[in-house]
Amino acid sequence: MKNRTLIYSVVVLLGVSLFSCKGEEEYHSISDKIEGESKPYHGALTSEQLLADTELIEITEGEHTFLIPERKGQIKSFACIECHSKPVSQMIGKDAPKAHWDIKVNHANSDAMNCATCHNGEDMNQLNTLTGKNIDFNLSYKLCSQCHSSQFEDWKGGAHGKKVAGWAPPRASNTCVNCHNPHSPSFEKRWPVQFNTKTAIERNEGLGH
Amino acid sequence: MSDNKKWYSLDLGLNNKKESSGSCGCGKSEGSCSSTPKEQVEEELSPEEFYEAAINASIGEERHRDGFEQVFDVKMDRRSAFKKLTASLLIGAGAVTTSCSVTTGSDTKEKAQIDWEEQFKGNYKLMTDEEKQGTINRLMRSYELRTDKKINMTAENAAEDVLFGYAFNISKCQGYMNCVNACVEENNQDRNSEMQYIRIHEMKDGEGFKFDKADDNYYHEVPAEGHFYMGTQCFHCDNPPCVEVCPVQATWKEEDGLVVIDYDWCVGCRYCMAACPYDGRRFNWSKPEVPEPEVNKNQHYLGNRMRKKGVMEKCTFCVQRTRKGKNPACVEACPTGARIFGNLLDPNSTIRWVLENKKVFRLKEDLGTEPKFWYFMD
Ligand code: SF4
Ligand code: SF4
Numbered sequence: 190m191k192n193r194t195l196i197y198s199v200v201v202l203l204g205v206s207l208f209s210c211k212g213e214e215e216y217h218s219i220s221d222k223i224e225g226e227s228k229p230y231h232g233a234l235t236s237e238q239l240l241a242d243t244e245l246i247e248i249t250e251g252e253h254t255f256l257i258p259e260r261k262g263q264i265k266s267f268a269c270i271e272c273h274s275k276p277v278s279q280m281i282g283k284d285a286p287k288a289h290w291d292i293k294v295n296h297a298n299s300d301a302m303n304c305a306t307c308h309n310g311e312d313m314n315q316l317n318t319l320t321g322k323n324i325d326f327n328l329s330y331k332l333c334s335q336c337h338s339s340q341f342e343d344w345k346g347g348a349h350g351k352k353v354a355g356w357a358p359p360r361a362s363n364t365c366v367n368c369h370n371p372h373s374p375s376f377e378k379r380w381p382v383q384f385n386t387k388t389a390i391e392r393n394e395g396l397g398h
Numbered sequence: 399m400s401d402n403k404k405w406y407s408l409d410l411g412l413n414n415k416k417e418s419s420g421s422c423g424c425g426k427s428e429g430s431c432s433s434t435p436k437e438q439v440e441e442e443l444s445p446e447e448f449y450e451a452a453i454n455a456s457i458g459e460e461r462h463r464d465g466f467e468q469v470f471d472v473k474m475d476r477r478s479a480f481k482k483l484t485a486s487l488l489i490g491a492g493a494v495t496t497s498c499s500v501t502t503g504s505d506t507k508e509k510a511q512i513d514w515e516e517q518f519k520g521n522y523k524l525m526t527d528e529e530k531q532g533t534i535n536r537l538m539r540s541y542e543l544r545t546d547k548k549i550n551m552t553a554e555n556a557a558e559d560v561l562f563g564y565a566f567n568i569s570k571c572q573g574y575m576n577c578v579n580a581c582v583e584e585n586n587q588d589r590n591s592e593m594q595y596i597r598i599h600e601m602k603d604g605e606g607f608k609f610d611k612a613d614d615n616y617y618h619e620v621p622a623e624g625h626f627y628m629g630t631q632c633f634h635c636d637n638p639p640c641v642e643v644c645p646v647q648a649t650w651k652e653e654d655g656l657v658v659i660d661y662d663w664c665v666g667c668r669y670c671m672a673a674c675p676y677d678g679r680r681f682n683w684s685k686p687e688v689p690e691p692e693v694n695k696n697q698h699y700l701g702n703r704m705r706k707k708g709v710m711e712k713c714t715f716c717v718q719r720t721r722k723g724k725n726p727a728c729v730e731a732c733p734t735g736a737r738i739f740g741n742l743l744d745p746n747s748t749i750r751w752v753l754e755n756k757k758v759f760r761l762k763e764d765l766g767t768e769p770k771f772w773y774f775m776d
Contacts, residue, residue, distance in 0.1 A: 219636045219768040223561070223742050223750075230744035232557050234723040343776065347748020348567070348756055351735045357723035360748065368735065376734065381575040383582075384617045387592045392615065 230358060239354035240361050246327055253345045256361035258353060260327045267326065273313035295373035297336075307332050307371070333365045509543050512536045522660040522699060523650055527555070534699055541704075549695040551703055554721040556654035562715050562770065563655070563742040565752045566629055569776040570736035573598055573620035573627035580731030581631075584716060585702040586694050588686035595680060595713040596631045596728060607761075629737075631728075632657060632678035632713040633760070633769030640670035640679065649710070655742075655770055656717055658700040659710050666708040675762050676769070679712045686711075715739070742770065 216222035245256040261267050266288055273280065296302055304310075307329075309317040316324040316332055324331050334341035343349035350368065353361040365371070519525075519533050530553035541549050578596045587593045599612035603624050621627065634657045641649050641657065648663035649670055671679040685707040697703040698718035705711055716726035720739075724730075729737040740749035752758065758772040 219742075219770060222636065223753075226559075226561070226743050227745050228559060228743065229746055230559055230741055232559055234557055234560070234721075236723050239724060339776070343756075346751035346755055347738065348565075348752045348774070349570075349735060349776075351729075351732070352725060352748070354725070355723040356720065356725050356729075356740045356747070356749075358744070358746070360746075362748075368733070376572060378619045378621065379574065381573060381598075381617065381620055383575040383578045383594070385592045385594060385615055388615045389617075 232357075234355075234357040236352075236355035236357045236359065236361065240359075243353055243361070245353070245361055248328070250345050256353070256359060257327075257330070257364040258361075258367060260329065260364070260366065261325075264326065267314075269313035277310040277313070292372050295375075296371065329366055329371070330364045333371075505543055509540065512540045512543075516540070516662070519662070521647060521663045523647065527553075530699065537699075537703065545690060547690065547693075547695075549693070549697055549703075551697040551699060552718065552721075553699045554717075556652045556656070557721065558653075559741075559743055560654045561742040562634065562720060563740065563749050563753075564634075564715070564771045565738040565749055565756075565758065566771065566773050567736040567738070567775065568626060568628050568773055570734045571598070571627040571629060572734055572736075573600060573616070573622075573625075574733060576731040576733055577629065577728035577737065580727040581713070583692065584694055584719070584727035585714075586686065586688050586697075586704060587711075588682060588684065589689070589692075590687050591682070591684060593680050593682065593686070593711070595711070596629055597677070598627055598629045600625050600627055628773065629728075630676060630678075630761075631771075632674075633676055633767075633771035634713075634715060636768035636770055637766060639673045639675065639765075639767060643669040643673040645669065652700075654721075656700075656715055656720075657712075658714055658717065659712065660700070661703070661705045661709045661711070664709040666710065668710065670710055675765055675767060679710055681710055682707060 216225055240256075244259040244262060246259050247254065247256050266272070272285070272288065294302060294304065305317075306319070307316050309315040309323060312323070314326075316326060316329060318324055318332065319335055330341070330344070340349050344362070344365070347360070347362065350365075351363050353363055369375075516533065516536055520529065522530065522533070525533070534551045534553045538549055538551050541547070575598055578594050578598065581587070581596050582589075582594060585595065587595065597614045599609060599614050600616045600620075600622065601608065601612045603626055605611070607628070616622070634651075634655055636651070636655065638651055638657050641651055645667060646663060646665055648665065649657065649659045651657050666681070668681055671681055682705060686705050688704075693704070694702055696718055698714075698721070701714045701717040716724075716728075720726060725739050726737075729739045738749055738752055740747040742749060742753075744750065752774060753772060756774040758774045760769045760772055
């Protein structure tokens with residue numbers, strides 16, 4: 190009889206201790222918690238509605254597959270061959286109307302780059318790589334990645350650049366030309382958009398005098 | 399309205415309009431409550447009776463118990479008992495007078511009813527979904543009655559399998575402050591005191607992070623030669639010291655990792671501000687004022703709704719946006735892509751890629767606060 194109660198109580202104790210360990214999800218650190226509770230998100234939240242107005246195309250680069258905005262529809266004067274009907278070499282000096290004659294290349298130096306580094310003079314509807322392979326305007330990131338390889342790695346993973354809309358899946362990331370003007374890619378010096386006058390006064394006068 | 403509310407309601411007759419149309423708080427069925435002065439005298443409570451009734455309505459049976467029982471063995475803590483006692487006297491008096499006056503319309507009565515229920519509602523953290531819905535409905539209606547404008551407030555709970563995290567690229571930030579601007583507008587921050595949840599610190603190259611020497615309020619063209627920029631805000635610590643110290647549990651960590659404040663439960667003691675090692679919290683010394691056309695009408699109870707004076711505020715990772723799948727306003731506004739936001743539990747998210755592939759660090763890691771806000775460089 191005594192033995193039985195002992196066994197019962199041991200079983201009960203064991204059960205309680207097991208349950209209490211499972212119920213309380215205590216993690217030692219945030220990285221343990223992330224590891225412990227990770228699972229691909231298929232919840233109710235999506236960015237689909239936020240992305241509804243943007244035309245997107247899917248790309249796969251290495252192990253990453255995600256969406257980027259379609260580009261050609263956004264370029265004012267696409268298709269280029271509507272004006273550039275012949276190869277550039279044959280159009281030089283013609284009295285044709287000028288559309289974007291004022292573009293200045295402020296990208297690397299002229300020893301490294303000129304128009305033909307990216308544009309295909311023979312077929313203006315196409316871009317071309319350093320080795321002369323045609324690249325679609327929608328996939329212009331492939332040109333940038335020829336030189337900017339570390340930025341390209343970060344962009345693929347999501348450490349460089351911005352999402353098109355929300356954090357929730359599906360992933361849609363802006364491509365290089367959505368933020369950088371390819372003809373003048375670096376960001377300019379400018380005034381900050383905010384200035385807190387109250388803090389400035391407090392700091393200059395001191396709070397306690 | 400639910401029957402198992404955790405607060406007391408003053409029935410001004412608004413809820414039984416159908417049974418007796420034209421009735422008012424005085425319980426009369428026809429005409430105005432105070433059609434003749436004589437009758438009104440009869441209807442009104444004597445000061446003693448009113449006092450008795452107010453105490454009954456506010457602390458009820460509790461007043462027959464001793465102090466210890468009141469504090470430790472009650473449905474209500476001492477704070478709310480005190481609050482209810484004084485507030486019920488004030489509001490009750492106001493509500494009773496307005497409900498029985500000839501000059502006040504049904505709008506005023508409704509306002510009084512809403513104020514009453516809002517005054518005695520429970521802590522948001524303990525509310526059922528129904529009660530949450532009740533309070534946001536009242537707040538929306540109250541705003542409409544006061545300004546004639548509609549707002550859209552939600553009480554969305556944390557989604558499952560979501561834990562929000564943030565990463566900040568120090569080499570990308572140029573100090574443009576678009577994030578600060580967007581934050582002020584999104585979160586209805588006081589325009590008078592120029593409160594800002596985000597700070598951008600301008601630091602000298604080669605000196606490391608010296609927050610005491612940093613300039614948080616520069617106004618010159620940026621980026622300035624020989625300087626770098628880094629932003630701070632509430633880091634939504636996974637082990638938040640600010641939550642531990644709150645004497646009334648007005649601030650807590652939600653399931654999706656957001657550290658939030660119930661502005662209506664906060665007593666403004668500022669313990670949490672002292673406990674935060676990251677300067678994450680802001681106290682409003684005056685009633686936040688936003689010009690009506692600039693008010694962001696998409697609100698969340700725990701986020702950007704209009705606060706009252708003397709409570710704690712801070713970054714909520716824009717709970718009103720992020721629980722809908724959007725990015726916080728600062729992330730969306732940043733022109734350099736220095737701000738990355740996402741779900742830490744989703745192995746396919748970009749924030750996870752950053753944590754796993756970049757050299758990330760957090761501020762004051764040795765404190766064990768486990769901020770969910772990481773810094774990294776290109
Ligand atoms: S940063 Fe400060 S306010 Fe934010 S959760 Fe951590 S301790 Fe609390
Ligand atoms: S200021 Fe408000 S949130 Fe902070 S500790 Fe005091 S009551 Fe709690």
